[in-house]
Amino acid sequence: MESTERLRFAPSPTGDLHVGGARAALFNWLYARKTGGKFLLRIEDTDSERSSDIYLKSILDSLTWLGLNWDEEPVRQSERSELYRGAVAKLLENGSAYRCFCTKEELEAERTGNPAEMTFQYSGKCRSLSKEQIDRNLKEGRPFTVRFRVSPGETSFTDLVHGVTTFNNDTIGDFIIARADGSPVYLLGVAVDDADMNITLVMRGDDHISNTPKQMMLMNALGHEIPRFCHLPQVLGPDKKKLSKRHGAASVMEYQNMGFLAPALVNFLTLLGWNPGDDREKMGVEELIQAFSIEGIAKKSGVFDLKKLEWLNGLYLNELPAEEILTLVLPRFIDEGLIPPGDRKEEREYLLKIIHLLKERCRVLPDFVSQSGYFFHAPETYEEKGVSKYFGNPQAADLLDGLADRIDAESVFTEEAAENAVRELAEKYEANPGKLIHATRLAVTGVTYGPGLFELLVLIGKESVVARLRAAARFIREKK
RNA sequence: GUCCCCUUCGUCUAGUGGCCGAGGACUCAAGGUUUUCAUCCUUGCAACAGGAGUUCGAUUCUCCUAGGGGACGCCA
Numbered sequence: 001m002e003s004t005e006r007l008r009f010a011p012s013p014t015g016d017l018h019v020g021g022a023r024a025a026l027f028n029w030l031y032a033r034k035t036g037g038k039f040l041l042r043i044e045d046t047d048s049e050r051s052s053d054i055y056l057k058s059i060l061d062s063l064t065w066l067g068l069n070w071d072e073e074p075v076r077q078s079e080r081s082e083l084y085r086g087a088v089a090k091l092l093e094n095g096s097a098y099r100c101f102c103t104k105e106e107l108e109a110e111r112t113g114n115p116a117e118m119t120f121q122y123s124g125k126c127r128s129l130s131k132e133q134i135d136r137n138l139k140e141g142r143p144f145t146v147r148f149r150v151s152p153g154e155t156s157f158t159d160l161v162h163g164v165t166t167f168n169n170d171t172i173g174d175f176i177i178a179r180a181d182g183s184p185v186y187l188l189g190v191a192v193d194d195a196d197m198n199i200t201l202v203m204r205g206d207d208h209i210s211n212t213p214k215q216m217m218l219m220n221a222l223g224h225e226i227p228r229f230c231h232l233p234q235v236l237g238p239d240k241k242k243l244s245k246r247h248g249a250a251s252v253m254e255y256q257n258m259g260f261l262a263p264a265l266v267n268f269l270t271l272l273g274w275n276p277g278d279d280r281e282k283m284g285v286e287e288l289i290q291a292f293s294i295e296g297i298a299k300k301s302g303v304f305d306l307k308k309l310e311w312l313n314g315l316y317l318n319e320l321p322a323e324e325i326l327t328l329v330l331p332r333f334i335d336e337g338l339i340p341p342g343d344r345k346e347e348r349e350y351l352l353k354i355i356h357l358l359k360e361r362c363r364v365l366p367d368f369v370s371q372s373g374y375f376f377h378a379p380e381t382y383e384e385k386g387v388s389k390y391f392g393n394p395q396a397a398d399l400l401d402g403l404a405d406r407i408d409a410e411s412v413f414t415e416e417a418a419e420n421a422v423r424e425l426a427e428k429y430e431a432n433p434g435k436l437i438h439a440t441r442l443a444v445t446g447v448t449y450g451p452g453l454f455e456l457l458v459l460i461g462k463e464s465v466v467a468r469l470r471a472a473a474r475f476i477r478e479k480k
Numbered sequence: 481g482u483c484c485c486c487u488u489c490g491u492c493u494a495g496u497g498g499c500c501g502a503g504g505a506c507u508c509a510a511g512g513u514u515u516u517c518a519u520c521c522u523u524g525c526a527a528c529a530g531g532a533g534u535u536c537g538a539u540u541c542u543c544c545u546a547g548g549g550g551a552c553g554c555c556a
Contacts, residue, residue, distance in 0.1 A: 012556050171483045179554040186556045210551040279504045305491050308506040361518040437515040449517030
């Protein structure tokens with residue numbers, strides 16, 4: 001059962017965990033868990049300008065929230081500069097790399113030199129500098145970067161989802177592997193670390209396909225074994241462009257805030273670009289691990305369909321015990337000022353009852369808050385289309401007042417009592433019980449939809465119900 | 481511009497030469513259930529990018545075209 005498979009997710013802490021990144025992490029994790037291998041984390045923070053620990057923490061928090069636990073201490077590239085320096089020295093020594101003294105300005109000129117061509121490939125100007133020239137430049141203290149010397153030929157690999165992919169090396173310019181300040185650039189870090197961490201399978205977004213030959217060249221030059229590669233399709237926005245903030249929410253944290261459940265997001269993200277081979281849609285994490293396979297990964301990039309996520313989330317929400325929902329929504333009720341801060345037993349019990357009534361009507365967490373205002377205060381307005389439908393009848397005011405009196409006289413206010421009260425009253429006035437039910441709902445909640453009326457009334461309580469019925473009756477009379 | 485990748489309903493997808501007059505799911509529409517809404521159930525709308533081949537037979541194989549995406553940085 002124990003396998004030697006080692007996978008990694010390598011985020012760079014320059015922002016919150018992106019949905020696309022999360023999906024890549026998830027696939028790596030699923031495969032590792034499926035095969036009994038290891039899921040490792042590597043923090044690619046070689047760009048000190050843009051990296052920050054705040055984002056690092058945010059990314060780790062999101063991974064944890066999703067349930068993607070990692071196996072070894074995360075590797076931080078910013079802490080391993082000696083390793084990269086050694087690799088650069090080795091490459092310089094064996095002739096695989098060379099110093100490039102071109103300034104940024106010179107390179108810029110090279111680029112804009114032939115705008116029609118748009119070919120951003122380094123000319124190779126410093127490729128064959130003589131030893132004397134190099135020594136002279138060094139002595140003068142001229143800054144330099146280190147470039148990899150791409151040799152002719154072609155580089156090809158068998159991608160686990162795309163099959164054999166081949167690149168002509170002529171189309172790959174000599175690329176920089178170390179900056180003027182000596183720090184390593186992404187390509188070098190990846191090659192060195194994937195080897196050092198004994199990664200057996202590199203699984204990442206397919207926007208990295210064209211980086212693959214470069215990394216292979218580096219690993220070859222360094223004498224490392226080449227891992228297998230598996231490139232995942234991209235996650236797109238509705239406009240078919242890479243998912244980004246423009247599309248609304250692009251980070252895991254935003255979806256968390258929007259009230260989605262982690263298992264629902266995990267389920268949804270797995271199904272985006274992968275399928276079990278049968279018609280299953282709702283799959284728990286264990287089930288996903290069981291069913292996951294590289295063969296099921298799609299080549300085509302997929303559009304993130306928020307509607308489907310909401311549907312799936314609704315399914316998960318529906319089967320979540322009310323107690324757990326309570327823990328999740330309590331802060332939201334407090335934020336909305338519906339209940340005072342703190343966690344008192346009385347409020348918990350009240351909320352629990354509300355959750356029971358609302359549960360199957362909600363798709364995301366905020367729905368619980370937005371649909372339950374009337375459990376805390378009398379409606380301020382009445383839904384317009386309901387008013388014309390149920391409050392238009394001149395008899396309506398009398399009915400509501402009558403119901404208020406009837407309920408007020410009730411000693412124990414139960415669902416049965418409430419139902420009897422409504423039905424008896426309707427009979428007395430020779431009115432349609434359905435009509436009275438609707439009018440009562442509107443009077444008490446202000447809206448025309450919601451949970452069963454009688455359970456609703458009991459939960460709101462006799463006193464409030466009576467007051468609201470009378471207020472509505474007054475509203476109807478004043479309206480005329 | 482060069483290179484790489486991709487192309488089945490609006491969206492996620494099944495389909496690996498005949499089982500496809502293309503299946504499922506989300507969305508949408510209609511109906512049923514429900515005191516309302518939601519749930520649930522039923523039904524419906526809706527796709528093989530185009531063109532050449534190969535073959536007795538192409539959604540499935542090959543080529544071309546078109547379209548989309550990605551990469552090309554002292555970012556990752």
